[in-house]
Amino acid sequence: MAGRGVTWLGTPTFPKAARTALADTQLRTNLRNATTTIRGKRAGAVAELPDWEPLRLAGEAIKDEVLADLGTYLERLEAAVTARGGVVHWARDAVEANEIVLRLTREAGADEVVKIKSMATAEIGLNEALAEGGVQAVETDLAELIVQLGEDRPSHILVPAIHRNRSEIREIFRREMPDVPEDITDEPRELAEAARRHLRQKFLTAKVAVSGANFAVADSGSVVVVESEGNGRMCLTLPETLITVMGIEKVVPTWSDLEVFLQLLPRSSTAERMNPYTSVWTGVTPGDGPKNFHLILLDNGRTDTLADTVGRQALRCIRCSACLNVCPVYERTGGAAYGSVYPGPIGAILTPQLLGEDVDKQARSLPYASSLCGACFEVCPVRIDIPEVLVHLRAEAVQAKNKTSPEAVAMAALAWAMGDARRWAAAQKAAGIGRLLSRGGRITSLPWPGSKWTSSRDLPAPPKETFRAWWRRTRG
Amino acid sequence: MLGRIRAALADRPGPVTVPRDYDRTREAADPLALLAERIEDYRAVVHRVDAAGLPGRIATSLAARGARRMAAPVDLPTSWLAPEVTWRPDTDQSLTIDELDGIDGVLTGCAVAVAETGTLVLDAGEAQGRRVLTLLPDYHLCVVRADQVAVSLPEALARLDGTRPLTFVSGPSATSDIELNRVEGVHGPRTLEVVIVTGG
Ligand code: SF4
Numbered sequence: 001m002a003g004r005g006v007t008w009l010g011t012p013t014f015p016k017a018a019r020t021a022l023a024d025t026q027l028r029t030n031l032r033n034a035t036t037t038i039r040g041k042r043a044g045a046v047a048e049l050p051d052w053e054p055l056r057l058a059g060e061a062i063k064d065e066v067l068a069d070l071g072t073y074l075e076r077l078e079a080a081v082t083a084r085g086g087v088v089h090w091a092r093d094a095v096e097a098n099e100i101v102l103r104l105t106r107e108a109g110a111d112e113v114v115k116i117k118s119m120a121t122a123e124i125g126l127n128e129a130l131a132e133g134g135v136q137a138v139e140t141d142l143a144e145l146i147v148q149l150g151e152d153r154p155s156h157i158l159v160p161a162i163h164r165n166r167s168e169i170r171e172i173f174r175r176e177m178p179d180v181p182e183d184i185t186d187e188p189r190e191l192a193e194a195a196r197r198h199l200r201q202k203f204l205t206a207k208v209a210v211s212g213a214n215f216a217v218a219d220s221g222s223v224v225v226v227e228s229e230g231n232g233r234m235c236l237t238l239p240e241t242l243i244t245v246m247g248i249e250k251v252v253p254t255w256s257d258l259e260v261f262l263q264l265l266p267r268s269s270t271a272e273r274m275n276p277y278t279s280v281w282t283g284v285t286p287g288d289g290p291k292n293f294h295l296i297l298l299d300n301g302r303t304d305t306l307a308d309t310v311g312r313q314a315l316r317c318i319r320c321s322a323c324l325n326v327c328p329v330y331e332r333t334g335g336a337a338y339g340s341v342y343p344g345p346i347g348a349i350l351t352p353q354l355l356g357e358d359v360d361k362q363a364r365s366l367p368y369a370s371s372l373c374g375a376c377f378e379v380c381p382v383r384i385d386i387p388e389v390l391v392h393l394r395a396e397a398v399q400a401k402n403k404t405s406p407e408a409v410a411m412a413a414l415a416w417a418m419g420d421a422r423r424w425a426a427a428q429k430a431a432g433i434g435r436l437l438s439r440g441g442r443i444t445s446l447p448w449p450g451s452k453w454t455s456s457r458d459l460p461a462p463p464k465e466t467f468r469a470w471w472r473r474t475r476g
Numbered sequence: 477m478l479g480r481i482r483a484a485l486a487d488r489p490g491p492v493t494v495p496r497d498y499d500r501t502r503e504a505a506d507p508l509a510l511l512a513e514r515i516e517d518y519r520a521v522v523h524r525v526d527a528a529g530l531p532g533r534i535a536t537s538l539a540a541r542g543a544r545r546m547a548a549p550v551d552l553p554t555s556w557l558a559p560e561v562t563w564r565p566d567t568d569q570s571l572t573i574d575e576l577d578g579i580d581g582v583l584t585g586c587a588v589a590v591a592e593t594g595t596l597v598l599d600a601g602e603a604q605g606r607r608v609l610t611l612l613p614d615y616h617l618c619v620v621r622a623d624q625v626a627v628s629l630p631e632a633l634a635r636l637d638g639t640r641p642l643t644f645v646s647g648p649s650a651t652s653d654i655e656l657n658r659v660e661g662v663h664g665p666r667t668l669e670v671v672i673v674t675g676g
Contacts, residue, residue, distance in 0.1 A: 030655075037656050054498035065492040071481040084639065090477050142662060143653035159653055166654055188654040192662050199663065204573050220638040230611065230649040230664025237607045238573065248477075255638040259630035260498070270652065273514065274593035274629075277664060278644035279607075285641050287569050288606035299477050307484035 004300050005094040005125040006354050006363075007340045013365040017337035018329075027163050031155075031334050034162045035325040041271035042322060042379070048273070049263065058260045060383040063316035066251055067306060073218040073251045074297060080221025084283025086293040091245075093300050094124035100296055101126060101210060101243055102133040108241040108292070110135070110207040114199075116225065116232040117141035118212025119157065119319055120245045120298055122341045123354070126210070137210070138202055140231035142195050149176035155335030155343065157321040158269055163334050166191065199231070209235035209290075213246040214318070215261055216295070219254045222282045223295065226265060226275050236279050242290040248297050249315040261318060264381035268320035301354035310392040314350045316382040323376035323386060329369050338366060345376035349389040352397075367393040502628045507591040508672055511625055514594030518647020519660060520668040526675050530619065531555045533671050534583065537617055541667075543580035547571055547613055549605030556583060556619070566605050576608060581615030581665075587642075589625045590632045594647065596620065596670065597632060599640045607641055616665040618645075620672050 012020075021027060046052050066073050078088040091097035105113055113130065115121065115137050127137040127148075139148045146161040147154050150172040154160030161169070166186040173180050173194055180194050211232065215224040223244055225232050236242060252261065266275045284293050306312050324330050324344030335343030339362050340351040348366040355363050367390045376386040504510045512522045525533045535558035538546065545562045557563050564571060564579065571579075585603030586596045596618055598604045603619075610616050626632040636642060649664030660666055 034656055051498040054495065057495050058498055061492050061494040064489070065494060068485065068489040068492055070485070071478045074481075075478070092477060092480075140663070141653075142651045146653070159656070161653055162656075169654055188657040188659045191654055192651055192659045196662055200577075203663070204577060217638060222638040228649070229651045229662035231662065233607070233611050233643065234663050237611060248481075256630070256633060258638075259500075259633045262633075263629055272646070273517075274590070274595045274644065274646040276518070276646050276648065276650050278642075280638060280642035280644075282639040282641075285600070288600055288641050289608075297477075299480065303477065303480040303484045306481065307486070309487055309489075312484075 004355055006123050006301070006342070006351055007360070012339070013362045014337060014339070014369045015365060017339060018333045018369070021333040021337045026165070027334055028332060030163050030165055032331055034156075034159065035331050038271060038325045042268060042325065045267040045271040045273065049267065055260055055263055056381055056383050059264050059318075059381055060316060062252060062257050062260060063249075063382055064313075066253060067249065067312060067315055070248065070251075070306065073253060074248055076218040077216055077221060077251050078297075080217075080219065081223075081283055081293075081295050082221075084221050086221070086283040086295055089294060089296045091296050091298050091300070094129075097124050097245060097296055097298050097300070098126055098129035100294075101245070102130060102135060104241065104243055104294055105130070105135050105208050106133075108208045110241075112136045112138060112202075112206065113208045113210050113243075114138050114140050114202055114206040114235050114239065115144075115209070116211045116227065116235045117144050117160070118210070118245060119341060120212045120247050121210060122154070124245070124298065124300060126245070138199070138206075140199050140203070140235065141227075142192060142229060142231075145195055145199070146172060149173070153336045154341075156324060157319055157335075157343065157346075158324075160335075163336070203231075203234040203238055206235075206239045208241045208243065209239040211235055211242065211244045213244050213250055213295075214265065215258060216246060216251050217253075217255050217258065218251050220282060222255065222280050224258065224262075225279045226262075226277075227279075228270070228276045230277060233277055233279055236281060237289045240290055241292040241294070243294045243296065245296045245298055248299055248302050249317075265318055265320055268318075268322040268379065268381040301356050304356040305350075305353040308353065311349065311353050311389050313384050314346065314353060314389060316384055317346050317350065318382060319346075320381055322379040322381065323384075326375040326379050328371055328373060328375075333369075338369065339363075340366070345370060345386045345390075346384070349384075349386055349393060352393055364397050367397060499628065500630045502592065504591055504627045507625050507627050508622060508674060510627070511589055511591040511594060511620070512670075512672055514591065515596075515647065515668075515670050516594075518594060518650075518668075520647050520670060522670045522672065524672045524674055527673055530671065530673055531558070534558055534617065534619075535560065537669055537671070538581075538583075541581065541615060541669075543615060545580050547576060547579050547582040547609055549584055549603055549609060552583060552585075552603050566609060569606065571609070573608070573612065576612035579613050581617060581667075582609050582613045583617045583619070584610055585619050585621070586624060588632045588635050589620045590629050591625055591627045593629060595629075595632070596645045597636060598643045598645065599636060600642075601640070607643055610643065610645070611664060614661070614665055615667045615669070616645075616648075617669045617671070620670060622672070622674055625672075 143161040156162040170186040330344040352363045587599040588597045648668040
């Protein structure tokens with residue numbers, strides 16, 4: 001298998017996949033309803049905090065501080081976890097990480113593991129690797145369960161089954177759950193109840209659980225998982241062995257840094273003041289929870305990403321999914337079109353970077369899956385300048401293809417212009433870039449490679465005033 | 477991997493100063509009222525009583541719920557143990573998973589509460605027991621003392637020890653995975669009821 005996972009083998013390039021997705025009106029309706037709803041709620045939840053901008057600035061700086069000295073913080077984390085009875089493993093890539101999980105599961109004498117939704121384990125293709133080794137992975141998050149039973153791909157970071165409506169879910173449950181009542185309706189309450197019954201016995205008997213982590217505190221060794229349903233708590237408390245797979249960028253320096261992220265994440269993500277459950281544990285606690293705790297620190301392309309001075313900011317991402325919900329491209333195509341575990345604007349910059357030299361045609365097409373409207377930066381709780389990284393990656397992709405093609409020149413110029421706020425403002429004023437191409441508020445044709453995209457779909461034109469211009473006008 | 481990290485940082489990004497000018501503390505005219513309002517936003521039931529009214533309130537809530545067999549951390553104050561109810565103390569982790577699965581509910585205290593977000597934090601300390609006690613029973617009745625209430629999340633975290641097993645609870649278990657409809661109760665307790673004790 002490919003060393004790093006991340007993308008789904010055999011998926012078409014973004015423009016092709018997008019064309020298929022665009023033909024699916026049901027999918028688009030489901031997505032539009034969902035993203036519009038979350039968008040509105042998020043704005044309300046954020047407006048409630050008077051210090052939202054200072055929190056974003058602190059979040060950005062804490063993550064940058066971690067990245068600037070990542071080795072030190074990881075060693076500190078390892079020492080703290082070990083001191084509290086946990087075992088820390090370092091995995092360079094997907095293959096290594098999967099091997100460790102499989103070995104630990106076998107050592108625990110289990111042929112089944114329960115899982116709490118984790119992007120890191122999706123990224124490394126853990127479920128498939130375990131299946132090859134004779135171990136079944138059971139997803140316990142309701143949306144993940146819907147996706148798993150429907151033999152489907154997740155389409156959203158936060159609500160992976162957002163593309164399915166209630167009657168579709170009812171059909172999947174009736175087909176795939178042996179114990180589901182014959183007369184189950186499509187009431188969300190009944191469907192959730194069916195999932196509860198379906199998974200209860202698995203929780204009560206599971207020997208091994210696998211989780212991801214939202215944060216890990218270097219100083220104390222505390223690991224944090226944020227969730228809603230309680231399936232996370234089940235996995236983190238009941239089995240004898242807990243294996244947590246965590247990207248190395250998830251570490252934060254001190255306990256009090258969580259005061260920033262536990263405010264930024266729920267409001268950006270589910271638009272709640274706080275998610276129903278947050279669990280924190282450190283190593284093992286005798287008499288309470290798992291007897292064995294293993295923490296796998298996963299690189300899988302992250303050190304390559306770290307080496308790119310423009311692109312490394314993508315490692316600040318806390319996977320809140322706010323950027324997906326504001327993205328005009330994502331709203332029309334859904335997550336599956338990205339062909340990656342990481343969809344939407346963040347996926348467009350993270351996927352090709354994580355793949356590094358393994359990067360394939362499909363992943364290389366992702367930085368074009370954007371209208372560069374800037375909305376993703378505006379909502380990002382850790383201020384990742386996604387448009388800047390997109391342009392940077394486009395320039396790299398074009399350079400790799402042909403050093404002197406007209407696209408290369410244009411992209412390099414664009415990257416240069418975007419590299420500096422003042423240059424960018426001047427360039428936009430001078431050219432009005434996207435608007436030059438638009439007729440009646442829609443962009444009907446873009447130069448290659450954007451043309452591959454616009455040939456199947458009109459794009460909304462970027463607003464007359466750029467986000468940055470607006471920012472300068474209102475805050476400057 | 478540490479070598480790769482060092483190599484990746486060859487440009488030597490300088491140390492970053494983190495701007496901490498967000499609000500560490502915040503004022504609230506009536507933190508207990510704010511806490512009650514915010515917990516109710518999660519569709520949990522909230523009561524406010526004074527210390528003298530607490531035992532009666534617990535008994536009334538359990539009766540209304542029809543709870544006859546309740547799990548209890550070993551160190552619950554005896555005045556909380558309503559006499560009409562069979563209490564199952566978790567002495568030396570004696571309650572099995574199956575027992576907890578079949579029990580009517582659990583009564584606990586908490587370590588800290590966050591008024592602004594309507595969050596209760598349990599740290600396995602006094603009157604809270606191990607984590608599984610508040611996970612398997614379908615009903616969780618939680619008592620919060622006035623002195624345990626912090627207004628903001630930073631204030632609450634400052635009071636907690638990050639190396640203890642912590643559970644932050646904000647309303648009952650819930651999912652929004654089906655067409656973004658909020659449904660209470662998937663795997664955790666479906667009913668959360670909170671008693672706020674005024675006046676310490
Ligand atoms: S890039 Fe920012 S907005 Fe997007 S998921 Fe990551 S943290 Fe959230």
